[in-house]
Amino acid sequence: MSALDALDEHQRRAASVLRGPVAVLAGAGTGKTRVITHRIAHGVDTGAYSPSRVMALTFTTKAAGELRGRLRALGVGGVSARTFHSAALAQLNFFWPTLTGDTAPGIIDNKVRMLGQAADAMGLRPRTATLRDIAAEIEWRKVSMLSIEQYAQQDRPISGIRPEQLLELQAAYEALKDERRQLDFEDVLLACAGMLESEPRVATAVHEQYRHFTVDEYQDVSPLQNRLLELWLGDRRDICVVGDASQTIYSFAGAQQRFLLEFERRYPDATVVRLETNYRSRAPILAVANALMRGRPGALALQPAQADAAIEPGAADAPASVPTVTAYDSEQEEAEGIAAAVAERIGAGTSPSDIVVLYRAHAQSAVLQQALAARGIATSVLGGTRFFDMPEVRQAVLALRGAAVAPTDIGFLPTVRDVLRGLGLTDEPPEAGGAQRDGWEARRAILRLAEEAPAGTTLRTFADELMARAKDQHEPALRTVTLSTLHAAKGLEWPHVLLAGWAEGALPISYATTFEQIDEERRLAYVGITRAARTLAISWARSAGRGERAPSRFLAEIGTTGRGTGILRDAAPSSRTAGRRG
Template sequence: MSLTTNSPGAPSHPDAILDALDPEQRDVALALAGPVCVLAGAGTGKTRAITHRIAYGVRTGAYPPTSVLAVTFTARAAGEMRTRLRDLGVVGVQARTFHAAALRQLGYFWPRIVGGAPPQILEHKAPAVAEAARRVGLSVDRVAVRDLSSEVEWAKVSLVTAEDYVTAAAADDRPPPSGFDHQSVARLITAYEDVKTERGVIDFEDVLLMLADMLGSHPHVADQVRSQYRHFVVDEFQDVSPLQHFLLDQWLGKRRELCVVGDPSQTIYSFTGATPHYLLDFTRTYRDAQVIRLVRDYRSTPQVVALANDVLRRGRVVGALELVAQRPSGPAAAFTTYDDDEAEAAGIAARAARLVAEGVRPSEIAVLYRTNAQSAAFESALSDAGVSYQVRGGQRFFTRKDVRDAVVLLRGAARSADPDQPMPEQVRDVLISAGWSHEPPTARGATRERWEAMQALVALADDLAAAAPEDAPATMATLVDELAERASAQHAPTVEGVTLASLHSAKGLEWDAVFLAGMSEGLMPISLAETDEGVAEERRLLYVGITRAREHLEISYARARNPGGRASRKRTRFLDGMWPDDGRGRGRSASGRSSRGQARSRLSGGADVALFDALREWRLTVARETDKPAYTVLGDATLAAIAELRPTTTSQLARINGIGPAKIDRYGETLIALVDGAPEGS
């Protein structure tokens, strides 16, 4: 197996791999042996650190690439890890999810140990759970089936059998789902296993259980796996479940070549059985483990980092790392209170449209919320504002019929491609027949979504062509191979649209601009979080949401659900002392107006306070006349600069940030008149 590839830009010498790392990341890369625990805060470059560690180990000959198994939690993260290793000149390392790695091994050993093909995997638990409920006499609807399916999954990943369920659920202070009692759920778990057995199927948890049992019961199988994989890396270790940890123990045997990476502050999946226990107790399990902390945040501005640190500090989160921002200063986080949910959705859509107009790509903007039910209002508001969007957690990119049809066309074109025609041009020619056009359609809905999907394929072709070396240009075959690899890893190309996502599904992602919507009591923390542990996890969830933002962060909530409804909501307790203004924090109103005191805080010592107030009154009048948010006229920072510099000509106005030629044409004469009419030093 070759240890290197001819990937353009790959380091020519192993030591060059270390050049791109900061001191702590370099410590990770050099920690090649023994148990290693990397505590990595949000945005601190943990993926960079562990991929460089693997690459350095392979390139220096410390271990063969095929002896490494890197395990993470999403196919997307595994695909990114493989891409980074390839760019570092390393091939042969296995980077997979727990389930993908286990399924591959189970599929290999099953015919040898059991005989025949492995059982078919149950794609969805719901039908089997519904049948199990019928057998034990439980009356269920679609919501109850979903909740019971989640409870069955929790029991299995927690290694809780039907016989132990009642005791384990009580010990975990876990309320039974959908109003059923614990005894009924225990009977349902037994019936569910019977249904699977009769149908000859297994579920995803069974894949891990069966492989772990096979390794534990058949020493020659364990020996074969352990002779293959001798070095383990586990990402997101704070999210490991008892079942996953049990399998990891079987993979390791009594060996100690384990590197784990995690952040206790990002533990947000305990409801699925994940626990930070294994990460927090790693040094008790391995008393000589090397512990390295990554706290330099390269993702977010100091303003975002300070808010994230404050959220954890006030909650006294166990094991929290205090991040140190490495980026230049950016805009302050914005806090907005809206009258109702409709106004909140419209206001965020208007702000997103403004960011796009200022040059931020739609794919670099996200609206994050606590529950998926909140997405509908934002879908409608963004459509009304003419802003494209995509709902994360919806239909997967590569399962869309239009994408599958386009890939078939591209695969056919690759077989008869013209070697003299640039690959991106060929891709455009092919996709025109699949409904793509050079300009986006004016229509919304499915037509626009189809075009966005085709455009993502075009953009991927352009990226591949740009990254290829001049002496080996990317071809149609290159694109087809890349699409096949991405489809297997569910690593979709970027679709140009504002991302709508729940806070849970946003973990591991980042955007230039993030809107945290619906940050009110009952949603953050969710009303279902009734225990101290549950509330603490909700605080960590807010922290995850905040740290998704690179530069722009806007946090909001609505006082009422419906227009004209009773304004009974209160903003989240997690932002006590951080939300500006009136003690409980009203922040900026739905019209975009900051309180007078907050707005004046932008003024320098030489600014004219009376002129500033007059400018704000003028702006409010314009906003009401045009039925637009006040900030779309001119921002407070621009008004403060005018109050300080007192421009008397349009050329002087043009030197002020935030007022371009169009706004000078529209408001210039009025602004100069306001300056002229204000007495000096007022």
Template sequence: MTAATHSTLFPRVPDSAEAVLDGLDPEQREVATALAGPVCVLAGAGTGKTRAITHRIAYGVRSGVLQPASVLAVTFTNRAAGEMRGRLRQLGAGGVQARTFHSAALRQLQYFWPKAVGGELPRLVERKVQLVAEAAARCGVRLDRNELRDVTGEIEWAKVTQTVPEDYAPAAAKAGREVPRDPAEIGRIYAGYEQLKRDRGVIDFEDVLLLTVGVLQERHDIAETVRRQYQHFVVDEYQDVSPLQQRLLELWLGDRENLCVVGDASQTIYSFTGATPDHLLDFRTRHPGATVVRLVRDYRSTPQVVHLANGILAQARGRAARHRLELVSQREQGPEPRCTEYADEPAEAEGVARRIRELIASGVPASEIAVLYRINAQSEVYEQALADVGVPFQLRGAERFFERPEVRDAVLLLRGAARAGGGTDPGLAGAPDMPSQVRAVLGTRGWTPGPPAGSGAVRGRWESLAALVRLAEDFARSRPGATLGDLYTELEERASAQHAPTVEGVTLASLHAAKGLEWDAVFLVGLTEGMLPITYAKTDEQIEEERRLLYVGVTRARRDLALSWSLSRTPGGRASRRPTRFLNGLRPGSTAAWAAPGVTRGTAFAAGGERGPVPARRRARGPVRCRVCGSTLTDAGEIKLMRCEDCPSELDEALHERLRDWRAEQAALTGQPAYCVFTDKTLLAIAEARPGTESELAGISGVGRRKLDRFGADVLALCAGRLLASEDASEETSEDAPEETPEK
């Protein structure tokens, strides 16, 4: 059974401690039964580490060695903590605490603050950007949006590495930080930010850890109380622990060694936040008698994907590379990873979108496909390309599942039905079990046994409700006799942890955001020098972290893996880009040498060297120039508008309003989101350009042949003032048609 299967289904609760061990491989079983002393689990990607440690906790609880309330399992995201709690509950260890470092520290701080300090804990500021901007202004420094984000990141790094403002500049220099401003200036802003917080009586997330550390260090009585409560600790993703988190862990432990850590140095990709694999790699030095178990059986990916992942790490250097794990796939054979080189970024996005549409047509669910890139700014061209071919997508980090209006409404309805006694509700009469009751309740809000036609807003709402129905069915299988009240409790816990069920739609995410996730098919895009490794990665250590980032991306794929890059940013641009050095010697036609030749443009090859299908080639065009000042445009948003961001706009506001109204009507008619008709940028570009002919309209970025055929007549009529948004295009008379056939 794959790790993905375990993460999505609710297995039945084992009837004994020994039954908890059923289905574990020899190494996982060794982890599960190693309940005494320090334990270090070196777990490669896809090797079932969460399965191993949750079964370890459950086995300890079910065998009577561990008391549920005395165990604290710590991880790094609310989602991971929620998943761990769910698995432990299904294994009969529901009383175990599974939290993030911040969540566990905040809970302790809130409880002990009145005793340690007095009064109420200061208010927690969730977003520190505004305070940083104010502190900068007080220092006479004006930060643009990007600088503000980067300076905020530097302050966060300083705090998790326990660096005070006056020591920031030398500490940043020693760590080789790529700082956005003069280090001394950042140090002053940092000091001003701390003073602002004190003046206003607020704290930030890093303060939660710092203050908890301070309380435990200064108040030995409180520290002993915490240690009496928690006797056994499990830390997941230990390679991502910061010095501050490590200090907190040491204070929790005291002089005991009841600690199990799990990690993989080859997946250290958050050093910019202060994370370091040193604590994992030095574990045996600090704990000489530690039990060490290596998990290398990969249950996630095919041998072809695993072979490529191993190859990427085989070229790595540095301390983490010396401790790399050679994965061994446990899955059946699959297709070779595909490497594709394109002429430009739009061509790459279109090629990826076409391939995704083919996968969906072949039966791969959209929710099992992901497009991963190095930075979030790369997403726009893929959003447009997927919208152009009618493929639904979701941006990871966008609106959270449990915050969607239809989900909030559904959860409230389920709560009401649960309080009414389930089957006593007239609408639930005849519903024999909990899943049937859920289907009856959600049927009043648009859920149907089969999906609606189309891929837009209506389909999106249905997918949200269908995800809740699937969750109810899985929950009922794991807990026979579960009631609506039990399900509502489960939903509340999931909402608190942002542990969302699966929703249909291709995932667009950065490589960093994809950590801990997996899909059947993964597209790694934009793999060029300057993007991966990123331009500002200068030192050997920074370059190696970029290599690990690619490794993490590759190991997200279960079966289908595609890697691609483009030679230029814009159509007709100079083909000056080179594919990432991390694929040298691994992609067809390349060697390990730096100046390895590229793959033939526009041609896809399997990693084994076989020639694959050739994507359609785009018609070469010259550089895109600003229609106001004539400058060459490189930014995707500026190319779409056909002008520099700073150049004066010639927006026809009345036309823009008509176009927006028309787009909303078209979206409603087709059951699609508005962006599937035209994106906001494309609509703005049309309102600025006011095209009068089909060829002029076709020259606007985002207006492809398909959209030209479908919407061109309407848009040109709106631009000419001959069509109001409220008019239905299908009712257009022959007199409304253009007198001349526009040029093709």
């Protein structure tokens, strides 16, 4: 069976071009990871690629782990699937001793702490929040490839510190870091790029090692990452970039979608493939997404692929499938209305893990958690403590590894169950909310992994699998309702999505004032919409505290501010709230 057999026509075209520059413009839900992995597998199967000569680059350790896992499932091992930072750090650690006769500098684990120490030496006492903002500015400056002197020409004030102090503090931070012979994460990329530029023998060795490059989420590359990619490529042209300009949501961190949008200009002979068949969402959801992004640079026109996606407004089940918008009088009433809708869906048989509530800022999560907990609904906050970093999970993994050493006659699954019961797993969960429920859900997730393990699994292989999952951040799904910011939800999907806080000042957020900033907020809204597979519900509150709010301008752009249209229908608030229809 060919690696191309499981692909549709457009995916197959993208995966079959193995040489020269290739740009895959992949809309949300169109199977970009499938294309990346099947393209590499096809190259290996046909002999065009040697696995050890392939580098697949992405932006998170979790995404890199997913790439490796999918390649293994296709029978392809030995491919270097890494983040930019991981690849650069590996090269620094390998070449630095031969160039300098010494080990590579250490990596600092906390910019804010070192900034605080530099500030103390200067007699400054900025707040921790200010130090975090300064750390973010240092990251932006470096990935934008600006010196401190060049940064001084930018108009980027930070509350709590004067502009001249900001520059002095950045210089003091760099001096302290050099004195301690340490690098920060951005220095890793800068040092690797500098090494490749100044040491021809290093560049030659790297060019010999890696011949074929694939870059996922190319719309998110910064100038520094793109420069490093160019140095890794050298004068070769075997590069495949995959991205979606409509999902550029990290401009504040230095991402520049122009590298994706201008790819054809840099490579006039590039093969460009557009993936617009969406395998995730129903047609009415895609209609909302397309309406929001219509006319924006690089926007793709998503089309449904699912057999049940052709549901149109007016059809028999239109009320369940057409996205809704609901207006409430206050944020508290909005949270209660969302909790009521979630409870109703769970009561109808939907698994809590199939439901997500998305919002713009972390501060919006507290009132939602409270409203859901009041109805006995357990939640998990995406971007909180990682599953395998939870003390209950670490304790369970250690206990299972210990049990694997001692022989047992009761079998694999009963042993796992006994170990977890000994650590506190009960048949029924504790009341919703709090650390006890979080721990119960984590232990129950481990038990489900054991229950779903293939025949022949032993306790030792199961414990090893848990360790491998921890390394790749391959976390099991918890049977809880997910709460997440829009940023953290990128790349994920759920059957049922509720988007909270679609009011001016919340989305777009109040400090987004320029055209470019508003456009980034629009792309965030698009990311939220396209997480939904089956149902989508949008809501907003007329007041926040004592302030009045207007509906988000994005509601008008997609055809509603609370009045029914052909794309979104108006939905009455929960009877539990005092909200009025918009």
